[in-house]
Amino acid sequence: xxxxxxxxxxxxxxxxxxxxxxxSQTHQPAGADLYREGERPVDAFTLFEGWVMRYKxxxxxxxxxxxxxLAGDFLCFQPDLEAPxxxxxxxxxxxxxxxxxxxxxxxxxxxHPELAIQMSWIVARDEAVAHEHLMSVGRRPARERLAHLLxxxxxxxxxxxxxxxxxPVPLPLTQEILADACGLTTIHVNRTLxxxxxxxxxxxxxxQLQLLNRQALxxxxxxxxxxxxxxxxx
Amino acid sequence: xxxxxxxxxxxxxxxxxxxxxxxSQTHQPAGADLYREGERPVDAFTLFEGWVMRYKxxxxxxxxxxxxxLAGDFLCFQPDLEAPxxxxxxxxxxxxxxxxxxxxxxxxxxxHPELAIQMSWIVARDEAVAHEHLMSVGRRPARERLAHLLxxxxxxxxxxxxxxxxxPVPLPLTQEILADACGLTTIHVNRTLxxxxxxxxxxxxxxQLQLLNRQALxxxxxxxxxxxxxxxxx
DNA sequence: CGACCTCTTGAGTGAGCTCAAAAACAGTGG
DNA sequence: CCACTGTTTTTGAGCTCACTCAAGAGGTCG
Numbered sequence: 408x409x410x411x412x413x414x415x416x417x418x419x420x421x422x423x424x425x426x427x428x429x430x431s432q433t434h435q436p437a438g439a440d441l442y443r444e445g446e447r448p449v450d451a452f453t454l455f456e457g458w459v460m461r462y463k464x465x466x467x468x469x470x471x472x473x474x475x476x477l478a479g480d481f482l483c484f485q486p487d488l489e490a491p492x493x494x495x496x497x498x499x500x501x502x503x504x505x506x507x508x509x510x511x512x513x514x515x516x517x518x519h520p521e522l523a524i525q526m527s528w529i530v531a532r533d534e535a536v537a538h539e540h541l542m543s544v545g546r547r548p549a550r551e552r553l554a555h556l557l558x559x560x561x562x563x564x565x566x567x568x569x570x571x572x573x574x575p576v577p578l579p580l581t582q583e584i585l586a587d588a589c590g591l592t593t594i595h596v597n598r599t600l601x602x603x604x605x606x607x608x609x610x611x612x613x614x615q616l617q618l619l620n621r622q623a624l625x626x627x628x629x630x631x632x633x634x635x636x637x638x639x640x641x
Numbered sequence: 642x643x644x645x646x647x648x649x650x651x652x653x654x655x656x657x658x659x660x661x662x663x664x665s666q667t668h669q670p671a672g673a674d675l676y677r678e679g680e681r682p683v684d685a686f687t688l689f690e691g692w693v694m695r696y697k698x699x700x701x702x703x704x705x706x707x708x709x710x711l712a713g714d715f716l717c718f719q720p721d722l723e724a725p726x727x728x729x730x731x732x733x734x735x736x737x738x739x740x741x742x743x744x745x746x747x748x749x750x751x752x753h754p755e756l757a758i759q760m761s762w763i764v765a766r767d768e769a770v771a772h773e774h775l776m777s778v779g780r781r782p783a784r785e786r787l788a789h790l791l792x793x794x795x796x797x798x799x800x801x802x803x804x805x806x807x808x809p810v811p812l813p814l815t816q817e818i819l820a821d822a823c824g825l826t827t828i829h830v831n832r833t834l835x836x837x838x839x840x841x842x843x844x845x846x847x848x849q850l851q852l853l854n855r856q857a858l859x860x861x862x863x864x865x866x867x868x869x870x871x872x873x874x875x
Numbered sequence: 876c877g878a879c880c881t882c883t884t885g886a887g888t889g890a891g892c893t894c895a896a897a898a899a900c901a902g903t904g905g
Numbered sequence: 906c907c908a909c910t911g912t913t914t915t916t917g918a919g920c921t922c923a924c925t926c927a928a929g930a931g932g933t934c935g
Contacts, residue, residue: 463775463776465780465781470780471776471780484765485769486762486765486872493868494772517758520757524747528720528721530761530764531718531764534767537775538771540775541707541771541774542697542699544779545705546699547703548891581914582913590780592891593914594892594916597913597915597916598916600914612914613900633724634727782923783922815882825923829924831881832883832884
């Protein structure tokens with residue numbers, strides 16, 4: 408029961424509340440769509456385990472990945488909960504989710520205002536992350552852009568799973584996914600990774616990421632941790 | 642009194658509350674910094690009149706503009722209100738602001754939960770706008786990118802000031818600002834604007850934007866209004 | 876009437892793209 | 906355990922969109 412939606416201590420009373428509004432947890436296989444741009448979402452989620460990507464597509468197939476969600480992140484909150492979703496979300500690995508029917512969210516906030524405040528924190532953090540990506544995609548060259556993303560993910564993984572320490576961390580992202588997150592082509596991501604590897608900055612293969620020179624990476628990308636420190640979980 | 646922070650009707654009781662937590666309105670000249678990345682913000686604002694840009698810079702001067710705020714938008718809400726700001730905001734034109742000391746925000750939300758819910762709406766809308774920009778900057782070529790931004794601004798202006806109708810709307814942005822919003826160079830923005838003008842899609846000069854072929858612009862940029870419709874104001 | 880932005884145009888370069896194809900890998904069923 | 910298939914990674918060659926550098930024209934404000 409301790410792990411039910413909790414990645415930091417929450418008062419007992421509040422926990423009981425949350426449990427009242429969520430239905431039980433579910434599993435989804437890799438590749439499952441959690442919700443789709445243009446369709447009215449029925450459920451919101453807290454991610455327990457696994458990787459999820461949030462993305463948008465243009466009708467000709469161009470895609471941009473908005474963010475990666477890791478354990479503890481909340482998915483599918485949007486301004487108007489009755490409106491169609493403005494982006495899609497898909498499981499990258501098999502995932503475990505805690506389901507909150509969207510229709511329950513507003514009542515939940517109204518009866519437990521503390522949760523509404525927490526939600527505004529969560530969304531504000533998501534916005535800060537989006538701003539960080541905007542900076543990368545708009546103003547950093549491919550090398551810095553990719554390095555920055557990998558540093559971000561490494562930082563977030565380590566915050567969540569400190570046991571990884573200095574060793575390699577699992578990173579189940581294809582080069583195509585990295586490309587869509589950085590606004591580059593798959594091919595150019597490949598070449599850029601090769602360069603980073605040759606410069607002994609990092610190693611990425613077989614789904615494992617190893618930072619070889621964190622110092623150099625941080626100064627190359629001017630990496631700031633602010634935006635990526637975890638926030639309270641619902 | 643009707644225009645004090647209100648761009649849509651708000652119940653009397655709620656209005657009284659807001660007024661209790663805000664100090665009176667102020668004016669700032671064009672170019673004034675409202676808050677700066679890395680410094681702890683003291684006030685949050687509702688913008689009454691004028692244009693504000695939110696932006697981030699890298700230490701070597703590269704800059705990206707995250708969003709433009711128009712009348713009714715709320716500025717300077719962030720996850721941790723005690724932390725240094727993660728981006729800067731500057732007045733583009735002279736502005737009129739309604740000031741909320743940051744220290745008052747949390748107490749205000751706690752005593753009036755409805756406002757916390759509205760804040761999460763506002764932030765979620767800002768996030769959706771950021772996502773839209775991410776799509777542009779990451780996946781659209783210069784022409785579409787610039788046209789999309791101009792359409793967005795035109796759409797938002799018209800929603801706020803319907804009296805402009807089909808005519809030209811004031812757009813007090815330099816090409817350098819447009820460039821930093823699109824992740825392009827000033828020079829390339831200039832050439833791209835020239836091309837859009839020659840193709841009779843739009844006219845932009847002397848701070849006036851005129852759409853000449855809205856139809857073509859919408860289909861060129863696949864413009865969706867969803868993200869940009871106004872939300873409740875604080 | 877200068878001084879300073881902002882806008883405009885030209886010429887040349889390069890980072891990242893497209894097209895094409897081979898090599899490595901992972902999952903599947905026999 | 907292996908052949909088979911589809912996905913992912915890797916490499917080469919050539920091109921183009923957007924960038925840099927440079928300089929002139931136009932506006933605006935003291």
